Amino acid sequence: MTMSRTDALVTVTPGGPYMVTGGVPLATLTILTDAEGESETWTRGDALPTPAKYALCRCGQSARKPFCDGTHTGIDFDGTETASRASYLEQAKVFDGPVLALMDAEKLCAFGRFCDPHGQVWNQVAHSDDPEAKAMFLQQVGNCPAGRLVAWDKVSGTVVEPSLPVSIGMVEDPAEECSGPLALQGGIAVIASDGFTYEVRNRVTLCRCGESRNKPFCDGTHAAIKFKADYPVTESPTA
Structure with a gap:
């Protein structure tokens, strides 16, 4: 990826x-x-x-x-x-939303807990057409250290990843x-x-x-x- x-x-x-x-x-x-x-x-x-x-x-x-x-x-x-040794996409479950989708490969969880605030990301994805909710969702997903959680932009057909050194x-x-x-x-x-x-x-x-x-x-x-x-x-x- x-x-x-x-x-x-x-x-x-x-x-x-x-x-x-x-x-x-x-x-x-x-x-x-x-x-x-x-x-x-x-x-x-x-x-x-x-x-x-x-x-x-x-x-x-x-x-x-x-x-x-x-x-x-x-x-x-x-x-x-x-x-x-399967790919991330093979392991991930998809939670659909209006603008974004959430991919979740649960076995990769490292217990960072960035997914929990503001009602949890699995619920937030349903409100991804709201700009404020979308921004919060992307921030929380991007903070997941293990990459267990990945956001998918349904409009562009690409993953949304933070820029990391x-x-x-x-x-x-x-x-x-x-x-x-x-x-x-x-x-x-x-x-x-x-x-x-x-x-x-x-x-x-x-x-x-x-x-x-x-x-x-x-x-x-x-x-x-x-x-x-x-x-x-x-x-x-x-x-």
Whole structure:
């Protein structure tokens, strides 16, 4: 669904970390909430110093998070990839509206909860012919970190995607008192441990707590187990 920057890659290693190549910027992405405690917007921190190639923890146990320190080799980490390899369109259910349609691939949910405010996006799509409702709908759908939710413009026959820089965000979720997934933005290709290339999309979330049942993608388990990434180290990792 999205063109990738050909040198920006995340490769899943067998039982080990994510290898990031192409000099992809890495920074904290924090979910900000409104007065009612509902997810409203994102704030991005300063980029960490990183080399052109670096390894990100996938087991959730590294003492140098977000970077890998080899801990996965000494624990019972099961990194088996179980996610569907079907395309997004094959997985998505469609909710129709007068101007826009909402596509929803529920298994990709990373529990960002941007879909919930203002009566939930599944209800809002029915009012997409109202300019104010349409704008709110597109904002909420575009904030979905996993790209579980995608808006379809029925007039132009195209998806409506936010313009995102090629980057990786370490999601922090203060409202849930936990750390979330790695948010890949801007069309970064993800290569499976057996060499398969997952569909390249503008918004993807990868598990970093080690407990997702939809590896390598996030399934929201981090919130249930209250995963904590602590504070990321600031020194540049070795490549």
